[in-house]
Amino acid sequence: MSYNVAIVGATGAVGQQMIKMLEKSSLPVKTLKLLASKRSVGKTFLFKDQTIAVEETTENSFDGVDIALFSAGGKTSEKFAPYAVKAGAVVIDNTSHYRQNPNVPLIVPEVNAHALKNHKGIIACPNCSTIQMMMALEPIRQEWGLERIIVSTYQAVSGAGAKAIEETQKQLKQVLNEETPVKEVGATILPSGGDKKHYPIAFNALPQIDLFTDNDYTYEEMKMTKETKKIMEDETIKVSATCVRIPVLTAHSESVYIETKEIADINAVKQAISDFPGTILEDDPSEQIYPQAINAVGKTETFVGRIRKDLDVDNGIHMWVVSDNLLKGAAWNSVQIAESLHQQGLVHATKELLFELI
Amino acid sequence: MSYNVAIVGATGAVGQQMIKMLEKSSLPVKTLKLLASKRSVGKTFLFKDQTIAVEETTENSFDGVDIALFSAGGKTSEKFAPYAVKAGAVVIDNTSHYRQNPNVPLIVPEVNAHALKNHKGIIACPNCSTIQMMMALEPIRQEWGLERIIVSTYQAVSGAGAKAIEETQKQLKQVLNEETPVKEVGATILPSGGDKKHYPIAFNALPQIDLFTDNDYTYEEMKMTKETKKIMEDETIKVSATCVRIPVLTAHSESVYIETKEIADINAVKQAISDFPGTILEDDPSEQIYPQAINAVGKTETFVGRIRKDLDVDNGIHMWVVSDNLLKGAAWNSVQIAESLHQQGLVHATKELLFELI
Structure with missing residues (x-):
């Protein structure tokens, strides 16, 4: 079992750390997709020994993606996370946009990993502080x-x-x-x-x-x-x-x-x-x-x-x-959520699509 | 009525501000004496239009001084403040040395200027914070x-x-x-x-x-x-x-x-x-x-x-x-204490010399 992972906001301060934390993590990554806004397209980054080019985030970016890590601001999560969920991905969102949504677990894995089990496709990473x-x-x-x-x-x-x-x-x-x-x-x-x-x-x-x-x-x-x-x-x-x-x-x-x-x-x-x-x-x-x-x-x-x-x-x-x-406060906690989903066998498309989110 | 004032620690960060705050103050200053350690002797500073040379602090520095502002560390206050009091000066001490002494009022003039009235020659300025x-x-x-x-x-x-x-x-x-x-x-x-x-x-x-x-x-x-x-x-x-x-x-x-x-x-x-x-x-x-x-x-x-x-x-x-x-937290509060002593008619040698302080 290994996963196709995407990072939305890959060129930002947290996105860059997400690449490094995925390298450090035990999460089995099959492919990594780096997504950002149009002006970053073409930039390349190294993941393990692979050079990966940044692609523009669009509604169609998430075909085949299993886990999508979002860290490009609340507006980007609001706009694109529902498309990721609809495409069958689990979204781990590092912005504040979904944190108070009762359908979205808010997770620090050492504290409340148990709350992941009822996820409906979107999981929120809390604020750094x-x-x-x-x-x-x-x-x-x-x-x-x-x-x-x-x-x-x-x-x-x-x-x-x-x-x-x-x-x-x-x-x-x-x-x-x-x-x-x-x-x-x-x-x-x-x-x-x-x-x-x-x-x-x-x-x-x-x-x-x-x-x-x-x-x-x-x-x-x-x-x-x-x-x-x-x-x-x-x-x-x-x-x-x-x-x-x-x-x-x-x-x-x-x-x-x-x-x-x-x-x-x-x-x-x-x-x-x-x-x-x-x-x-x-x-x-x-x-x-x-x-x-x-x-x-x-x-x-x-x-x-x-x-x-x-x-x-x-x-x-x-x-x-x-x-x-940037690490436990954002990138590392997000990657840990992915690890915990993997360990609990919870990396799967949601059965109850939250259509009201789109 | 005007006063002979001395600053002990005149070359330090707070001492320098004490000179400026005395210029700003309504306190009538007859003469200003700048005292510091031996290595600062000869340095000069401007007070109003006067150039004043720094002198070394000694046991005999306080003859004729009415008000002595101390800000050269607790050890200097411990060593020299009693000599200033014995010479008839009122000491306003900006170090922590005397602050908890029950014979020493601890004063923020806007808060407890009334506590100055029983001073015994030494008044403490509280910690900046x-x-x-x-x-x-x-x-x-x-x-x-x-x-x-x-x-x-x-x-x-x-x-x-x-x-x-x-x-x-x-x-x-x-x-x-x-x-x-x-x-x-x-x-x-x-x-x-x-x-x-x-x-x-x-x-x-x-x-x-x-x-x-x-x-x-x-x-x-x-x-x-x-x-x-x-x-x-x-x-x-x-x-x-x-x-x-x-x-x-x-x-x-x-x-x-x-x-x-x-x-x-x-x-x-x-x-x-x-x-x-x-x-x-x-x-x-x-x-x-x-x-x-x-x-x-x-x-x-x-x-x-x-x-x-x-x-x-x-x-x-x-x-x-x-x-x-450096100002309300030290130099200005010290000068305000001098102003308050002046306004309350309390700039006088103590009647009860605290000999145990020497």
């Missing part, structure tokens, strides 16, 4: 339960795509090499490509990721709230987030505060995190050991440290969670 | 009371001194101009000059400021806890902090979550913050208006925005607080 938080908190939830989460993020610019990386580097060079005042460097992308105003990220911290919603939280913040409840299958968990972009290229960091249902021993919490697959404990203040963004780049694991009791609240715990937002 | 949080929270505390605070900081490298700024710029240039891998750039100062290991701050977020204490919180984090209780004169306020250094040169940002004693209307909270002296409301999501580090640099005010109710807890409020750590 949610995934790494789930990897740190699921081992705690399993043993002591989770009452509430307050999280402040320190997110890398690569989450906004390859152009945001270029813009950040350009701004920093202008300030450092040409002594341009930081308020005068140009900004055209961050905080959000789709919003009206753009601000420099060089030597700055921007408390806006994605657009604002009606309740004065951003969509990014509301993703962390809604996706946590869906993945952990518990609508009662209280989650409020503050999502902030900082001048880091890759790897998100998070300051996470939780209250458990039952009071937990802090050493037992560390042990549970250490035992959880894909999560690595880095926690020794006496040796200044704690997770750092620059150490997480290129790794597929989630790193957790600075674990300590709240000073006043018996069931309160603080921690620092770091992971590569 | 605490001051700006107090400026945001005191207007709320006054109207609705404060039950608890959870804060995650995004702190600038200038809080670690002029050399930390140089190191950050050097690391960024190595990565951007010479393509040195970020893990291979040299680090000799951050996260804490006094600790064993040093890590790059370029494209990183370091969850350590100052050394670790026995409870796995850092001294910086415990300063925020202890100083808040002392300034607000309420030992029952629950405060837990996570203090993080990010690659920003100047201005600290803070993600602050609070629970009030009485449930507050969010528009009334915004009004109270807006009405508070020295605090500026910057909060309009529809126009992407929120505080930003790069806008706060060079300003003496504290900026507050992203004010919104917690999604689940009725008395919970989240906000984003930004201020120039």
Whole structure:
């Protein structure tokens, strides 16, 4: 059993990592198809020892495809994922478009792979900032339960795509090499490509990721709230987030505060995190050991440290969670979903076509 | 009435700003003495239209000095502040050395200027990260009371001194101009000059400021806890902090979550913050208006925005607080303390010499 796999958005920051993660993965790949917009047609990339040319994504791109990994923005998923499903493929979508659809499982394989079994052709990969938080908190939830989460993020610019990386580097060079005042460097992308105003990220911290919603939280913040409840299958968990972009290229960091249902021993919490697959404990203040963004780049694991009791609240715990937002936060988690589908024998066309999606 | 003023640590990042803030201040300055360590002797700086040469700090530097502003590290304050007091000066100390001494008022003038009246010759200026949080929270505390605070900081490298700024710029240039891998750039100062290991701050977020204490919180984090209780004169306020250094040169940002004693209307909270002296409301999501580090640099005010109710807890409020750590966080707050002493007629030698301090 091996699969014809397609990547939609193959030239983007996440798409490029999907190629690498498929090479690393145990998933048996028969053929790989690289799809992107018209202007990328003709570009070639190496997969294992094969040179593969990029093709344009069209309604007919998915004939014979078994697994289609989407990471080209919500609009592309909305437009093309239904055609992939109709052609018999299983779609693993890395955009936010289908995440809250009740027919679409939202999956972090270490946490809720069981929820794949009723898929109807589309599976969603959660937001990067949610995934790494789930990897740190699921081992705690399993043993002591989770009452509430307050999280402040320190997110890398690569989450906004390859152009945001270029813009950040350009701004920093202008300030450092040409002594341009930081308020005068140009900004055209961050905080959000789709919003009206753009601000420099060089030597700055921007408390806006994605657009604002009606309740004065951003969509990014509301993703962390809604996706946590869906993945952990518990609508009662209280989650409020503050999502902030900082001048880091890759790897998100998070300051996470939780209250458990039952009071937990802090050493037992560390042990549970250490035992959880894909999560690595880095926690020794006496040796200044704690997770750092620059150490997480290129790794597929989630790193957790600075674990300590709240000073006043018996069931309160603080921690620092770091992971590569392009890998576990996107490409690796998507590929892991494909692996899990394969292992569970779930790579098959859906019996109930979701025609309303088209 | 005008005063002979001395700055101890005049050549440092904060000392330099103290000269500028004294120029801006209404405090009547008769003479200004610039003190530093031996190796800075002979350097000159301009104050108003006067050129002033730096002198070495000695036990005899304080004859005739009315007000001595200290910002040369805790050890220098410990060694020389008692001599300044003995010589009849009032010491305003910007280091952590005396902050928890029960004989030493810890002052943010807008919050607790009244506590100056029993000074015994030494007044402490709080930690930068605490001051700006107090400026945001005191207007709320006054109207609705404060039950608890959870804060995650995004702190600038200038809080670690002029050399930390140089190191950050050097690391960024190595990565951007010479393509040195970020893990291979040299680090000799951050996260804490006094600790064993040093890590790059370029494209990183370091969850350590100052050394670790026995409870796995850092001294910086415990300063925020202890100083808040002392300034607000309420030992029952629950405060837990996570203090993080990010690659920003100047201005600290803070993600602050609070629970009030009485449930507050969010528009009334915004009004109270807006009405508070020295605090500026910057909060309009529809126009992407929120505080930003790069806008706060060079300003003496504290900026507050992203004010919104917690999604689940009725008395919970989240906000984003930004201020120039060298100004309101240090130099300006110290000068404001001198102004307040002057206005209250409290610039006088202490009646009860604290001989045990020597």
